[in-house]
Amino acid sequence: MAAKILDGKLAAAAVKSELVERIAALKAQGVTPGLATVLVGDDAPSHSYVKMKHQDAQGLGLASFERQLAAETTQEELDAVIDELNANPEVHGILVQIPLPKHLDEQAVLERIDPAKDADGLHPVNLGRLVLNVNGEIDSPLPCTPVGTIELMQRNGIELAGKHVVVVGRGITVGRALGLLLTRRAINATVTLTHTGTADLAAHLRQADVVISAVGVAHLIKAADLKPGAVVLDVGVSRERDETTGKSKLLGDIAPDVAEIAAWISPNPGGVGPMTRALLMSNVVQAAEAAQR
Known part of the structure; x- marks a missing residue:
């Protein structure tokens, strides 16, 4: 059995297409949603990520505000940049690159x-x-990667209600937020959140209908760890240096052999990453809409 691909680029294009009308409505009111990024230092992957985010913003007609600061920037100097962006009415979304x-x-x-x-x-x-499950009531933004992960499944017709989802990794940017989102009544999944303190990770994985891994350990999860027909999403990112070329290669948490037994699998890159950026654009548009109310 060959797994079907959860194509993040295709799903992200659909999300951005749905934003076009909302952006046009804002511009008709004289408002252009604005994304500001703050990048400190010379980390090459961070520069690449920020560049892609601004390309997405410009492709949708959003305003871009880039602040690139030296690695030696002090806390006080960085605070002043954030204060400036907070006070700028043309900026609706701020992202500090971590x-x-x-x-x-x-x-x-x-x-x-x-x-x-x-x-x-x-x-x-x-x-x-x-x-508290009150984000929607007050237009509060949700974490982009967890929402993008769920939307990637939903847009491919994957039913999550009643399913057992095992999340690997308890980081605040992905794991913990995913547990909260997946257990909302609108989704109604049952979630097991695993981490470095989990005694027998493989035992949990073999019970899972859906596995979402976000730990950044290359090829941590292999086909032997999973039950056939599971849905598998690879959110982890690690890099391996090719000693021959001197270049680094991006690797995910999911080993290649998982594609032989999974029902669905997200590629890495090309899976959750594009969805994260699309949901970032959605948060900026939502913030611009909320500012007009």
């Missing part, structure tokens, strides 16, 4: 962003609203 240089306090930076302009949905206020 990781930051080690001398900077990432949590303090995330908390300094205006919750209404939190494009990634990771501000403590917005995460608290996710816990």
